[in-house]
Amino acid sequence: MSIIKISDDALARAGGADALAAAFEKKGHEVHRTSSWGMQWLEPLVEIEGKGFGPATLEDVDAILDGSSDKAIGVIADHPFIKDQQRLTFARAGKTRPLSLEDYEATGGWTGLKRARQIGPEQIVEEVTESGLRGRGGAGFPTGIKWKTVLGAQAEQKYIVCNADEGDSATFADRMVMEGDPYALIEGMAIAGEAVGATQGYIYLRSEYPDAIRKLNEALKLCASIIAPFQCEVRVGAGAYVCGEETSLLNSLEGKRGEVRAKPPLPALEGFLGRPTVVNNVLSLAAVPHILKEGGAKQYADFGMGRSKGTMPVQLAGNIKHGGLYEVAFGISLGELVNEIGGGTASGRPVKAVQVGGPLGAYIHPDQFDIPFDYEAFAAADALIGHAGVTVFDDTADMGSMARFAMEFCAVESCGKCTPCRIGSVRGQEIIDRIREGRSSGVARERDSVEMAPQMHNTTKNAARSVEEEITLLADLCETMKFGSLCALGGFTPYPVTSALKHWPEDFTDNTEAVAKALEAAK
Amino acid sequence: MSTQEQKIGEIIAEHHAKEGPLLPILHDAQAEFGCIDVEAEAIIAKGLNLSRAEVHGVVSFYHDFKPAADPRPVVQVCRAEACKARGVEAIIGDAENAAGERVKIETVYCLGLCSSGPAARTGDDLHIRLDSKSITKLVEEA
Numbered sequence: 001m002s003i004i005k006i007s008d009d010a011l012a013r014a015g016g017a018d019a020l021a022a023a024f025e026k027k028g029h030e031v032h033r034t035s036s037w038g039m040q041w042l043e044p045l046v047e048i049e050g051k052g053f054g055p056a057t058l059e060d061v062d063a064i065l066d067g068s069s070d071k072a073i074g075v076i077a078d079h080p081f082i083k084d085q086q087r088l089t090f091a092r093a094g095k096t097r098p099l100s101l102e103d104y105e106a107t108g109g110w111t112g113l114k115r116a117r118q119i120g121p122e123q124i125v126e127e128v129t130e131s132g133l134r135g136r137g138g139a140g141f142p143t144g145i146k147w148k149t150v151l152g153a154q155a156e157q158k159y160i161v162c163n164a165d166e167g168d169s170a171t172f173a174d175r176m177v178m179e180g181d182p183y184a185l186i187e188g189m190a191i192a193g194e195a196v197g198a199t200q201g202y203i204y205l206r207s208e209y210p211d212a213i214r215k216l217n218e219a220l221k222l223c224a225s226i227i228a229p230f231q232c233e234v235r236v237g238a239g240a241y242v243c244g245e246e247t248s249l250l251n252s253l254e255g256k257r258g259e260v261r262a263k264p265p266l267p268a269l270e271g272f273l274g275r276p277t278v279v280n281n282v283l284s285l286a287a288v289p290h291i292l293k294e295g296g297a298k299q300y301a302d303f304g305m306g307r308s309k310g311t312m313p314v315q316l317a318g319n320i321k322h323g324g325l326y327e328v329a330f331g332i333s334l335g336e337l338v339n340e341i342g343g344g345t346a347s348g349r350p351v352k353a354v355q356v357g358g359p360l361g362a363y364i365h366p367d368q369f370d371i372p373f374d375y376e377a378f379a380a381a382d383a384l385i386g387h388a389g390v391t392v393f394d395d396t397a398d399m400g401s402m403a404r405f406a407m408e409f410c411a412v413e414s415c416g417k418c419t420p421c422r423i424g425s426v427r428g429q430e431i432i433d434r435i436r437e438g439r440s441s442g443v444a445r446e447r448d449s450v451e452m453a454p455q456m457h458n459t460t461k462n463a464a465r466s467v468e469e470e471i472t473l474l475a476d477l478c479e480t481m482k483f484g485s486l487c488a489l490g491g492f493t494p495y496p497v498t499s500a501l502k503h504w505p506e507d508f509t510d511n512t513e514a515v516a517k518a519l520e521a522a523k
Numbered sequence: 524m525s526t527q528e529q530k531i532g533e534i535i536a537e538h539h540a541k542e543g544p545l546l547p548i549l550h551d552a553q554a555e556f557g558c559i560d561v562e563a564e565a566i567i568a569k570g571l572n573l574s575r576a577e578v579h580g581v582v583s584f585y586h587d588f589k590p591a592a593d594p595r596p597v598v599q600v601c602r603a604e605a606c607k608a609r610g611v612e613a614i615i616g617d618a619e620n621a622a623g624e625r626v627k628i629e630t631v632y633c634l635g636l637c638s639s640g641p642a643a644r645t646g647d648d649l650h651i652r653l654d655s656k657s658i659t660k661l662v663e664e665a
Contacts, residue, residue: 239586255545323638
């Protein structure tokens, strides 16, 4: 009997993959629990001799086995969603058993580490620099330069810290690497250790990912002798979004409140416990084993455009027909990703907005769908790629309430260190509420007696605050948050707010001219 | 010595040698007692040679640590952008109605199942593609 492959990825399991696997086993078949192909709308996906069936339920088991199932999607590797991808980081996705050392080695595992040990620290850093790899966590800082700084630092103990606090909505690529190809991440960390002279690694993993925690812990046990003398440990976060910011992550790892630290000093020089520390995202580290293979750096650099080299695992999420993981070279347009690859909305309604880069990313209007996926092109359009999560909204979305949610999220998750973020986000919610409440009357609120008092010289004494005044105030507040916050949480929350205000003013107020005027004045 | 003191002592002993042992200790204590109360904070502070203020500062910073135990079963529902785009706000009322006083509905921001929301978590089990009917069932069976 042929082997049946069913993913044990968290999403497949949430969709009933465990029961499905048990059902096939009960019928006498051998079931391999592999990683996920990333075609999440088809999960749980059943694979028999390369052919796929999904999304499968227990009722489909017999039909799948006798070949009559209407869930058949043909040969998986030829599926348009898979065929056109350039999978480097996700080369093993769907193919190997995540915890099988045998599968990992058979697919080129550990060759990067072995080669790294032969060529030595300077050459490793050189090749990573040459590959053009930039931090995949959001900021896009060149990985090679970071490593070089740590390599050059003098200290008795250095650290490799993997930032696996993937808190952005619409991102799940880190989770898929950790659950589907944990050894690739561990190998990347061991190579980083080799490069900078660090023998201890920590993976700071969010508590919302129970499957990833379990798998990484098992994987670390199984490969301990291979990565030795490098050691690595999983540390579990405690539900704070801001700990995805590298300095607050380091504080959290040390057992402190996850408050952001001012930079400098850079973590590369004074990081975990004040010692030189490489802090890299899961995707950056998981890309490293490929780069360190013979000729890997050049091959990696050949993908992409401009200064954005290599591939980006794009995550298609939200109201999208074909959601999942799409690894592709930089340069693809947003419209292509959403409409062609993603197939438009799941609801079948027109696309209204797309948010790229998680809760701190700008809302992008379909008019801008020609922007290429490239760090610089996005920055020029006042947007950010971030961790490359793409959330699609259909025309039922109320962008006014999404803008309010951006402020609410910032208020809930702010670490409290910077006033514009801690208090500005609360005031931001209130202002947006007032604008929306006064949408037809044009009056945001009546002035109170204190404002009307003659001693209050800086308030105008007309009876009510107009919506226009409130929008000006909101634009001003956004400006303050943007430039007055240490980290991206307070600094980037204005992006979703102002972009929503700019593109969909009608979701805030009937007086859309006032919005345009206020935004123009704030420039 | 109370059982709480003894148990926390064991937890501290297990993690004491780690670099930055506080979070692992708090996680284990939270799992053991369902909360980190004032007494637990004091014991942990003493064990790590910290002030209770320092420990309280950390406990109160993180959403995962609770000051008092809540015996109710918990259903965590994701209400971040991607799940909002897939309609979680339209079904959250059903979850709350089904929950009543018996079940606690908690908001989380992102379970990493963003293409297949609305998503929820009970214990270590995850749930996707929830609608009004399935979220009601999930809460009722919690």
